[in-house]
Amino acid sequence: MVSVALMALGVAAWAGLRAFLPSDEELARRLEAAFEARTGHGLVVGELRWRLLGLPVVEVLHAHTQQKDAIRVRRVALHPQLLPLLRQRLVIDRLEVDGAEVPRDSLNALQDRTADANDRVELRRLVFTNLRYTSYSGIAVAYDGEVSFDEDRLPRRVQIRRPGVSPPATLDATREGRTERGADIYRLRVQAAGGTLHGQARLTTRDDGHLLLAGELAPRGVEVQALLDAFHRRSFISGRASGETTLRAEGETLGALFRSLRTRSELTVDGGKILRIDVAKAVKSLGEDRAGQTPLDSLSGVVETQNTEDGMKTTFTHVKAVAGDYSATGCATLYRKQLAAQGELDIAGGLVDVPFAAHGPTRKPTFRIAKGSIAGAAIGTVLLPGIGTAIGAQIGGAVSGPPAAEGDGVSGQRECP
16 A cells, blocks of 8 residues: 555656656757757757656757758667756766768767856766668768766766677777876777777876876787778778787867877788789789789888868878789878878889879779880890899880870889888
């Protein structure tokens, strides 16, 4: 009987409370107004539902921002604690986001105009499923994940995975203590493309709140083509990469930290292969026939990445590849959907150096090679096999002109480190 009476009392209290609380429609309009005040962009809420009895929850359905490329979300569920609300603080036990479409430029355009309000908001756990993030290049990639936070609002554990990808692609970062200088230590475990990247990162919070991140990873046996396939990117090479990677970032918030992330990797690739280009065919045909693949005896280089306002910038330096009688050295940059590359192709054990360059859109770059040197090498091979290739290069210079005519895009290329 006591339980029945308490239940009846609770129902009566809830009925009275509802009379003073906003309706679903009114709360939806309040949310739209608050979002615009905070970010500078409008928000349209398709439906909003909320309840206090049982498990308190505010559920937003089919919402989108008013931008050229709108941020869209199928469902957001917010589970708040009730008592902190009496002290004008919002403590969210769990925030669930499902079916979000997030264009990069639209996300960056949102401006937080009420940063002071963050002191009254505390998030304990974030869970997202089928969150599709579209990069600067226009490639949409889906993620599932979960982030739990400690009371100091720093992440306690971060788990991110690419759904439906085989082999699995996952990130697990776990907070594991502090250094003597007060930096928070995170153990990093990445599984991707049949390989692993394990290591550690240190997050330092200065007295003014500024965040600094530094860390190291050890890539082991990561299949390059499978890794890029997992993120809908096209690879020019295949093979298993291993080496050492360093991380560095800084910013005022965790979001700013991610946007400033830089990496540097010194890598070697086992079982490497150049895809879609047969170097031997390209040399013999002066670049006119290059269909096929080129197995590599060895491949090594340094890869640096930097997140920028216009997408990720990737730089390749100290690249060296060996394939049978040919070897090549060079450097390249991928940025804003453009490729810029240059280097030298060594023939006959380095007796002949042939400059080459590639530039233009990443989907269809222009490839240029010093035809004079190639022609000379061919003449030398016919006249005097072996060492004659070097002599023939000089003959080729006389027959075909200088190694690279003005405007070839390959003359004077000595800018690689």
